[in-house]
Amino acid sequence: xxxxxxxxxxxxxxxxxxxxxxxxxxxxxxxxxxxxxxxxxxxxxxxxxxxxxxxxxxxxxxxxxxxxxxxxxxxxxxxxxxxxxxxxxxxxxxxxxxxxxxxxxxxxxxxxxxxxxxxxxxxxxxxxxxxxxxxxxxxxxxxxxxxxxxxxxxxxxxxxxx
Amino acid sequence: xxxxxxxxxxxxxxxxxxxxxxxxxxxxxxxxxxxxxxxxxxxxxxxxxxxxxxxxxxxxxxxxxxxxxxxxxxxxxxxxxxxxxxxxxxxxxxxxxxxxxxxxxxxxxxxxxxxxxxxxxxxxxxxxxxxxxxxxxxxxxxxxxxxxxxxxxxxxxxxxxxxxxxxxxxxxxxxxxxxxxxxxxxxxxxxxxxxxxxxxxxxxxxxxxxxxxxxxxxxxxxxxxxxxxxxxxxxxxxxxxxxxxxxxxxxxxxxxxxxxxxxxxxxxxxxxxxxxxxxxxxxxxxxxxxxxxxxxxxxxxxxxxxxxxxxxxxxxxxxxxxxxxxxxxxxxxxxxxxxxxxxxxxxxxxxxxxxxxxxxxxxxxxxxxxxxxxxxxxxxxxxxxxxxxxxxxxxxxxxxxxxxxxxxxxxxxxxxxxxxxxxxxxxxxxxxxxxxxxxxxxxxxxxxxxxxxxxxxxxxxxxxxxxxxxxxxxxxxxxxxxxxxxxxxxxxxxxxxxxxxxxxxxxx
Numbered sequence: 204x205x206x207x208x209x210x211x212x213x214x215x216x217x218x219x220x221x222x223x224x225x226x227x228x229x230x231x232x233x234x235x236x237x238x239x240x241x242x243x244x245x246x247x248x249x250x251x252x253x254x255x256x257x258x259x260x261x262x263x264x265x266x267x268x269x270x271x272x273x274x275x276x277x278x279x280x281x282x283x284x285x286x287x288x289x290x291x292x293x294x295x296x297x298x299x300x301x302x303x304x305x306x307x308x309x310x311x312x313x314x315x316x317x318x319x320x321x322x323x324x325x326x327x328x329x330x331x332x333x334x335x336x337x338x339x340x341x342x343x344x345x346x347x348x349x350x351x352x353x354x355x356x357x358x359x360x361x362x363x364x365x
Numbered sequence: 366x367x368x369x370x371x372x373x374x375x376x377x378x379x380x381x382x383x384x385x386x387x388x389x390x391x392x393x394x395x396x397x398x399x400x401x402x403x404x405x406x407x408x409x410x411x412x413x414x415x416x417x418x419x420x421x422x423x424x425x426x427x428x429x430x431x432x433x434x435x436x437x438x439x440x441x442x443x444x445x446x447x448x449x450x451x452x453x454x455x456x457x458x459x460x461x462x463x464x465x466x467x468x469x470x471x472x473x474x475x476x477x478x479x480x481x482x483x484x485x486x487x488x489x490x491x492x493x494x495x496x497x498x499x500x501x502x503x504x505x506x507x508x509x510x511x512x513x514x515x516x517x518x519x520x521x522x523x524x525x526x527x528x529x530x531x532x533x534x535x536x537x538x539x540x541x542x543x544x545x546x547x548x549x550x551x552x553x554x555x556x557x558x559x560x561x562x563x564x565x566x567x568x569x570x571x572x573x574x575x576x577x578x579x580x581x582x583x584x585x586x587x588x589x590x591x592x593x594x595x596x597x598x599x600x601x602x603x604x605x606x607x608x609x610x611x612x613x614x615x616x617x618x619x620x621x622x623x624x625x626x627x628x629x630x631x632x633x634x635x636x637x638x639x640x641x642x643x644x645x646x647x648x649x650x651x652x653x654x655x656x657x658x659x660x661x662x663x664x665x666x667x668x669x670x671x672x673x674x675x676x677x678x679x680x681x682x683x684x685x686x687x688x689x690x691x692x693x694x695x696x697x698x699x700x701x702x703x704x705x706x707x708x709x710x711x712x713x714x715x716x717x718x719x720x721x722x723x724x725x726x727x728x729x730x731x732x733x734x735x736x737x738x739x740x741x742x743x744x745x746x747x748x749x750x751x752x753x754x755x756x757x758x759x760x761x762x763x764x765x766x767x768x769x770x771x772x773x774x775x776x777x778x779x780x781x782x783x784x785x786x787x788x789x790x791x792x793x794x795x796x797x798x799x800x801x802x803x804x805x806x807x808x809x810x811x812x813x814x815x816x817x818x819x820x821x822x823x824x825x826x827x828x829x830x831x832x833x834x835x836x837x838x839x840x841x842x843x844x845x846x847x848x849x850x851x852x853x854x855x856x857x858x859x860x861x862x863x864x865x866x867x868x869x870x871x872x873x
Binding site: 216219222223226229230233234239240241242244245246247248249252253256259260263266267270275276277278279280282283284285286287289291292293295296299300302303304306307308310311315319322323324326327328329330331 | 403404450531533534537541551556559586587588591593594755767770780782783786791793795796813817824825
């Protein structure tokens with residue numbers, strides 16, 4: 204059981220393939236269960252493109268699944284304020300999502316000005332709430348230079364290296 | 366030609382009115398700030414401003430957007446030189462050469478080489494736009510639905526296939542975008558598609574919500590998950606200046622960069638990232654001090670930075686003349702055009718000459734303002750980096766929600782925004798590029814319309830799609846784009862030397 208979960212965790216990208224599969228099936232279901240009626244002056248009609256797109260999505264889901272099973276990895280996006288070395292902070296993300304949902308719920312009750320204030324301060328709280336708030340400042344690290352590119356530009360191949 | 370010059374002078378006339386001058390000034394100020402700030406890029410900024418600018422006239426709005434676009438280029442190089450964290454993906458090269466310069470006490474020279482490079486590149490690019498865009502537009506006036514469809518397919522394939530490290534993921538992103546674009550009423554038959562009986566979906570998902578969700582909310586959530594808790598301090602430098610020896614080394618790169626930049630900016634092949642990369646490679650090859658590269662060669666700052674600004678002008682040229690976005694910000698600007706009911710493309714120069722020429726004239730004015738703002742004040746701008754990150758990203762989320770709510774006034778749209786933000790988060794987590802998705806959303810419905818229109822005109826004869834010389838050429842280019850990496854792969858197997866593909870990083 205544990206083996207299976209760790210196997211799945213390493214290949215969580217299969218979820219993306221599953222998502223593509225689901226979207227593809229949704230698109231195909233929408234168009235085949237109740238085909239839209241075309242007319243004579245529109246030879247292609249309103250159904251052709253959704254059908255093609257649905258099939259494309261299924262194909263991509265399959266290709267992506269094969270890629271992941273063969274050991275392919277999508278590279279997480281790097282950025283200036285992003286430290287991929289730390290594990291994903293799910294709590295902050297869920298808090299932020301909660302703040303947005305709360306705002307949507309509060310707008311009809313309290314109006315936009317108050318709901319917007321709640322949104323801003325709620326988001327600030329969520330973003331600043333982590334316990335391990337480091338205050339030390341690292342030296343201007345040579346993140347974009349040779350040798351230390353592991354996290355930030357591994358696929359980039361620094362031109363400095365050539 | 367002379368006619369165009371007259372039009373350009375008229376454009377200067379209306380660009381210099383107090384209102385438009387103000388838009389330009391606000392645009393370049395905002396743009397520089399956005400370029401300096403991490404986490405927020407020009408495409409996200411324009412997306413966030415879309416709802417606000419509904420209240421303006423289109424000319425003012427596009428002057429503002431152009432100012433942001435060029436300003437972000439200037440600001441981006443400041444952070445990469447002083448902090449080694451490129452504010453924009455286009456300024457990676459400036460970080461590679463400029464930051465070592467700053468650390469060895471030549472930061473002032475690096476800043477000056479970058480700012481003047483941006484100015485020269487921008488001016489050269491704008492001149493290219495003046496000379497070439499009307500020409501392209503006048504040729505393109507005759508192209509029909511089959512050609513437009515072919516060009517759009519080229520855009521889809523080029524932004525997905527050429528750049529990303531993984532094609533499957535690029536096309537997956539494109540397909541997600543196309544699906545989002547499909548939601549709503551079919552424009553030709555008026556029947557709802559993918560709306561599942563939900564009345565709010567009948568108008569489709571507003572492109573503002575999609576753009577803000579993918580760029581702003583997706584980015585903010587992604588950063589929130591991996592927020593860097595240590596903050597780098599920028600290297601303090603004095604006022605930017607150049608010695609005579611520096612000038613001798615930089616003037617050629619300044620002049621070479623724009624040619625590379627404009628060319629790569631105008632084709633759907635990577636925008637500013639590719640331009641700066643190619644310029645860097647060229648300067649390195651041409652330099653007599655090749656050993657200095659990687660340790661702080663001023664040529665490596667001057668050339669790529671000039672190329673970056675020129676590529677923005679090239680991107681604008683393609684967007685205005687063909688209605689084809691080659692970068693994320695061009696895609697969002699195209700959405701803005703659509704919101705104003707203006708169709709960019711060959712007819713734009715005929716239908717909206719005032720708007721086009723005022724916009725082009727404002728580029729020149731904006732670039733002068735940017736040089737004045739950035740050359741003496743670059744170290745001051747760097748102070749913006751001290752902003753506490755929780756406030757920065759909370760502010761981005763706040764403005765994203767304001768924008769989404771302003772579109773329709775329905776709180777439900779915030780939930781749609783969050784859902785699309787979640788898609789943006791997943792895309793960043795699993796390496797699906799954002800650019801193909803947004804291009805799919807914006808161009809997808811248009812491409813379907815052109816395809817069906819072409820078949821309508823030809824009475825359902827599929828061969829009409831390859832009936833014009835232009836469409837045949839475009840499909841050949843698409844085939845080449847598909848085959849080229851395969852050839853590379855085969856060769857790689859033989860030689861075992863992996864060609865380093867520049868990794869796509871989308872400005873958000």
